[in-house]
Amino acid sequence: MTEILHELAAALYLGSAAAGGWSVWKGTGAHWVPRLLALGALVHAIGFVSLHREQPPIPLESFPAALSLMGWLIAVAYLLSMRFARIQAVAAWVGLAAGLFTTIAWFELLVGPQTVRSVAGSGAWSHAHVLLSALGFSFLALASLAGLGYLAKERALKHKRGVGESLPSLESLDRMEHFTLALGFPLLTLGVATGFVWGIDQGLSPWSWHSNLLLFAWAVYLLPVGLRVVRQQHGEKPARSVVLGFLLLASSYIGIRLIGGAA
Amino acid sequence: MNLLLVGLSHKSAPVEIRERYSVAEGQLQGIDEKLVRDTVCSEGALISTCNRTELLIVSDDAVAASERAHWFLNHDIGDGSADNHNLYELRDAEAAKHLFRVAASLDSMVLGEAQILGQLKGAHRAALAARSCGPLLNRLFERAFRTAKRVRSETGLGASQVSVARVGVQLAEEVFENFADKRVLLIGAGEMAESALHGLHHAGADDVRVLNRTRRTAEQLAARLRAEVGDFGDLESELARADIAVASVSVERPLLGQAELERCMRGRAGRPLLLIDLGVPRCLDPDANRVDDVYLYDLDDLDEIAARGRARRSAASAPAEAIVGTEVTRYEQWRAGLDAVPVIRELRARAHALALEEVQRGVRHFPDSPEIREALARLAEGIANKLVHRALERLRAEAEEGSAPYFADAAREIFGLQEEDE
Numbered sequence: 001m002t003e004i005l006h007e008l009a010a011a012l013y014l015g016s017a018a019a020g021g022w023s024v025w026k027g028t029g030a031h032w033v034p035r036l037l038a039l040g041a042l043v044h045a046i047g048f049v050s051l052h053r054e055q056p057p058i059p060l061e062s063f064p065a066a067l068s069l070m071g072w073l074i075a076v077a078y079l080l081s082m083r084f085a086r087i088q089a090v091a092a093w094v095g096l097a098a099g100l101f102t103t104i105a106w107f108e109l110l111v112g113p114q115t116v117r118s119v120a121g122s123g124a125w126s127h128a129h130v131l132l133s134a135l136g137f138s139f140l141a142l143a144s145l146a147g148l149g150y151l152a153k154e155r156a157l158k159h160k161r162g163v164g165e166s167l168p169s170l171e172s173l174d175r176m177e178h179f180t181l182a183l184g185f186p187l188l189t190l191g192v193a194t195g196f197v198w199g200i201d202q203g204l205s206p207w208s209w210h211s212n213l214l215l216f217a218w219a220v221y222l223l224p225v226g227l228r229v230v231r232q233q234h235g236e237k238p239a240r241s242v243v244l245g246f247l248l249l250a251s252s253y254i255g256i257r258l259i260g261g262a263a
Numbered sequence: 264m265n266l267l268l269v270g271l272s273h274k275s276a277p278v279e280i281r282e283r284y285s286v287a288e289g290q291l292q293g294i295d296e297k298l299v300r301d302t303v304c305s306e307g308a309l310i311s312t313c314n315r316t317e318l319l320i321v322s323d324d325a326v327a328a329s330e331r332a333h334w335f336l337n338h339d340i341g342d343g344s345a346d347n348h349n350l351y352e353l354r355d356a357e358a359a360k361h362l363f364r365v366a367a368s369l370d371s372m373v374l375g376e377a378q379i380l381g382q383l384k385g386a387h388r389a390a391l392a393a394r395s396c397g398p399l400l401n402r403l404f405e406r407a408f409r410t411a412k413r414v415r416s417e418t419g420l421g422a423s424q425v426s427v428a429r430v431g432v433q434l435a436e437e438v439f440e441n442f443a444d445k446r447v448l449l450i451g452a453g454e455m456a457e458s459a460l461h462g463l464h465h466a467g468a469d470d471v472r473v474l475n476r477t478r479r480t481a482e483q484l485a486a487r488l489r490a491e492v493g494d495f496g497d498l499e500s501e502l503a504r505a506d507i508a509v510a511s512v513s514v515e516r517p518l519l520g521q522a523e524l525e526r527c528m529r530g531r532a533g534r535p536l537l538l539i540d541l542g543v544p545r546c547l548d549p550d551a552n553r554v555d556d557v558y559l560y561d562l563d564d565l566d567e568i569a570a571r572g573r574a575r576r577s578a579a580s581a582p583a584e585a586i587v588g589t590e591v592t593r594y595e596q597w598r599a600g601l602d603a604v605p606v607i608r609e610l611r612a613r614a615h616a617l618a619l620e621e622v623q624r625g626v627r628h629f630p631d632s633p634e635i636r637e638a639l640a641r642l643a644e645g646i647a648n649k650l651v652h653r654a655l656e657r658l659r660a661e662a663e664e665g666s667a668p669y670f671a672d673a674a675r676e677i678f679g680l681q682e683e684d685e
Contacts, residue, residue: 157437157438158552160564160567169437169439170437171438171439171535172440234532234533234534235556236555238533
């Protein structure tokens, strides 16, 4: 049951991305794309409830579960952000990101153990670390999507090409980036901090290579946050640094996963 | 009489060339006067808008008129930078059809825009003031205005009037989410600027400042539209505080270039500045678009945006084209009728001369009284008029059908007009 819900959620996310792409291609309205995304998030949430019933508590420390949670959080964070900015037009992008996260998580489940298993040392710190990191990661993923959208739109406007018309306004993307960065960075900070505490709790060195990698990715985010908060900077520069920060953050997670460390 | 139209427009020439052929409204009359001083042109009118510069000429010699029009456009109006690909030439019915389409806004950047009609009326007024607008062009303009009115009232084309300036508002929506907290700067207080302001007001912009070389004009516009007036000398500092600037002033050289814009953008912390240049010649140096966070759009850029929306309005343009076709046919019939005018005049003059001759011969048999002489003159003139009336009507009708030469020759033969002329 959990797997079916998981697959359905991934299909709905990817379906919303395809529908968004189709509406851009055909130049038709895409008001129902966020609805499809919301439906996917609802099915995904039911999937988590089902997983909790099967294996209480949800083993968030496992990579597939954490990845799936991030996919869900990206969708939910976007749907919440829609209340603050006119960003309906990026629903397809969010659907693609959430769909990919959820699909990879599902693929991990297929190739790995048939059920999501707990890792050693799970407890309050590990749950806090995974939840906060996943939340921070999700918001920062949205920030990077907004930053990427901003750069694409900016380029289209500068070169006077019509492709940018399928994206929200520059101001909307800038606001979305600001909002998600403002939420994502403190959550990531807390996630990194709780991860350190968890490591120490397990008798691990706080300065292991993957801790340093995460710390480096976190430090990269100081640039856009500094530009935004201290210099009140808008536009292209923060957008670039947010995209770069997320690339590093994602690379560090993928690197940790490939080399076999726990997230 | 041949009707000739030579010119360039947004469809044939880029703005870099159009701006070199642009003529301010105040200079139209002088050019019209110069045009008809030439013996080749019996009538002439210059149309110059943001998107087109066109010469309308009436002449007996079509070949000479064409050469003259090209020379005039390239030497007296423009700088010769337009080549044969940029210039087009239309004759008679095609020229009339083109003007009617222009008046009906079927040849505009944005189908259905209303400004072009006012600009054509301005060109007509200038030609009338210059006495370069004779019966043929006068009728042509009147028919063009009538066509525009019909298209506006009988088709959906004018239902949602869209102007180039409003396309600018659509563009602003690509940059800004809302306009409530944005400062809009209008550089120039002309019709285009006013139209842009209406669009921005409608979209929610309240903080508007108007800059104009003539402060009084700016104040009048600002009073009408609840805007504030700034000092034209403070253009750079005003621009530094603005989010959107719409420039529509008459200039010979750009008001601001890349260096000035770079100065304006310092301290804005990446806040975008949208510049919409509605001027021809352009008010802002195109290189200003290279400055970070500056988005500069000129009329050609707006044309591209409008072109994307043109397809949506093309459904309404089909009946509009039909109206243009009907009106062109009517105008051409009227113009064909002009071929019979000399014969009609001759015939009427001949009839009146004969009547007068008979009165002078017959008056000798009556007492010498002015009243009797006058009554006899009226009687003879009335009989003469009634006798030729039907012939004149037939001549007019046949002329409109295109048979004027045949019937004119017949009338000359029957009434002995040819012999009289000889």
